[in-house]
Amino acid sequence: MNDSGENGEKKKSRRPSQERTAQRDPERTRAAILEAATREFAENGMGGARVDAIAERAGTNKRMLYHYFGDKEQLYLRVLEEAYVGIRTAERALHIGDRSPEEGIGELALFTWRYFLQHPEFLSLLGTENLHRARWLRQSVRLKELHSHLIGELSQVLEQGKKQGVFVETADPLHVYLTIASLGYFYLSNQYTLSTIFGRDLIEPTHLNAWESHIVHVTLASIKR
Amino acid sequence: MNDSGENGEKKKSRRPSQERTAQRDPERTRAAILEAATREFAENGMGGARVDAIAERAGTNKRMLYHYFGDKEQLYLRVLEEAYVGIRTAERALHIGDRSPEEGIGELALFTWRYFLQHPEFLSLLGTENLHRARWLRQSVRLKELHSHLIGELSQVLEQGKKQGVFVETADPLHVYLTIASLGYFYLSNQYTLSTIFGRDLIEPTHLNAWESHIVHVTLASIKR
DNA sequence: CCATCAAGTAACTGTTTAGTTACCGGCTTG
DNA sequence: CAAGCCGGTAACTAAACAGTTACTTGATGG
Structure with a gap:
């Protein structure tokens, strides 16, 4: 159609290299x-x-x-993997074994709660992945190792606490972690329906702080002798 | 094409009223x-x-x-409303005030866990609704009343327990319910990613029973004097 | 017995969506 | 300096989707 419309003006118009740095x-x-x-x-x-x-x-x-x-699925899996790498990396930096057992557990509970609070997208991604029964996570080859460190370190702290007589003998590392994660996850990920049906704004700082203390209290109460 | 293929046989063929009951x-x-x-x-x-x-x-x-x-959205809202009616109705039938305070709370924890276990679709719907920040639930006019009964009854049980000296004074009804719900919800709704990353099949009966006991134990440990 | 209306079917429509193709332009290197 | 490669653009395509329309069937009451 407009073959001849090519137009003599040099289309280049070559921008004067202001800001050479890569588009x-x-x-x-x-x-x-x-x-x-x-x-x-x-x-x-x-x-x-x-x-x-x-x-x-x-x-x-x-x-x-x-x-x-x-494609979309592979992109989604990368997103999910990165999200897990994020929390597990930050967790490692805690070194919960450096303090007394009681402080160590309290530290882990506080950290987990605050990480959840600051990374709502992580909670949301977990929810989505579980809706699909871990269909994509199961395909991940990168994540088998990532999580064992957490349980290992937690296990050591609990053992030490038992030896010192501050924790009950039945305390189980996975149960302790699940307890901490449960209390943080549910409160935050379900805050919208909960705030609606109970008529209380759960994200308000006062309530947030109260729940933070509650998590630490419940976790320790469940394992202290 | 096959206009003439109409075929003389009366198409009616009027079924002999076997099973008159409505198609x-x-x-x-x-x-x-x-x-x-x-x-x-x-x-x-x-x-x-x-x-x-x-x-x-x-x-x-x-x-x-x-x-x-x-349309699709109104249908979804009806589904969600029915799901809430289901659990709140079953909860009312418990009458947790009829026993000792301690037994009442234990009862509620057991009931909630088992209801979640038997109604995975309820957990899933909650997850979806929260992903959308309660966008549809907020529009529901039917649900304002539904939930207050639960907190009211729970509140009475806690008060009674405090009077009897078995519960601490700081025990809060919403916190107690959130604790119970957290521990059940997270374990079940996130079972797929958890089983994958920790290499333990959480839905196995042994683990299920262990977690059931754990919920009751944690809930009571957090409020007992 | 027929007029009417509710229950039900199936094919259609306009839009949205994941994924693709054809093309552009500047940088690097032989 | 030209050849080709890589980062990038935009328009396209086939399929899937929510929602609609035109139609059929059967029960009921006047």
């Missing part, structure tokens, strides 16, 4: 997609998340998303 | 849609659920679904 930056684009995907999957779940929305949030387009991550 | 049954169709929708929404969430799939599961078609429930 072209693979690493940044990749990271932007991953972050945008984390938010989109966390807000809408696997079924509700839109590939177009992720591309737009990342300030790029679908072509790049498929280029770097394959 | 036509509004109430049954309605109930079938509601049940099919409960399963579909529980399995796939709001974003992942398919209206066609619900119609097929109900053994009917989309026309009826839209006829009885308006």
Whole structure:
């Protein structure tokens, strides 16, 4: 049609290299997609998340998303893996064995609660993954090792506490961790329905602080001799 | 094409009223849609659920679904409302005030755990609704009253326990209920990721029973003087 | 016995969606 | 300096989707 419309003006118009630094930056684009995907999957779940929305949030387009991550499912799995790496890495830095057993457990409970509070997207991703019965997580090859450290360290702290006579003999490391995680997860992830049906705004700082103390108290009460 | 193939045999063939009872049954169709929708929404969430799939599961078609429930969102809200009515109704039948305070609380904890265990679709619906920040539940006009009874009854039991000196003065009814619900909800709704990352099948009867005892133990340990 | 209305079917429609293709432009390297 | 490769764009496609329309069937009351 408009073959002749090519137009003599040099279309180049070559921008005067102001800000030479890369419009072209693979690493940044990749990271932007991953972050945008984390938010989109966390807000809408696997079924509700839109590939177009992720591309737009990342300030790029679908072509790049498929280029770097394959397809929607693989991108979702990367998001989930990164989320787990995040919490397990931060957990390791705690070194709960450095204090008294009681303080160590209290520390872990506080840390877990605060991490959940500051990373709502992590809770949301867990919810989504469980809705699908861990369909994607099960395929992950990167995560088998990641979690054993936590249970190992927790186990040592409990043993020490038993030896010192401050913890009951029946205290089990997985149960202790599940107790801590349960109390934090449910309160935060279900805050919207709970606030609605009980007519109390659970995210208000006063209630938040009360629940934080409650978690530490319940956890220790359940294992102290 | 086969206009002439109409075939002289009277098509009516009027079945001999064996089983006169309605192929036509509004109430049954309605109930079938509601049940099919409960399963579909529980399995796939709001974003992942398919209206066609619900119609097929109900053994009917989309026309009826839209006829009885308006649209997908209204159907979803009905499903959610019915789920809440289910648990709150069963809870009322417990009459936790009829026993000693300690037994009453233990009873409530056991009931809640077992109800969650037998109604995974309820947990799943809660998860979905919270992903969407209670967007639909908030619109419900039917549910304001429903939940106050639970807190009221629980409050009385706690007061009685305090008067008898078996519970600490700081025990709070909402906290007690949230504790019970947390421990049951998290264990069950997150069983898939937990079983995967910790390499232990949480749904196995042995572990299930251990966690049941754990919930009762933790709940009481947190409020006993 | 026929007029009417509710229950039910199935095919259709416009839109949204995951995934693809054809193309652009600048940087690197032989 | 040209060849080709890599980061990037935008328009396209086939399928899936929520919601609608045109139609059929059967029960009921005047």
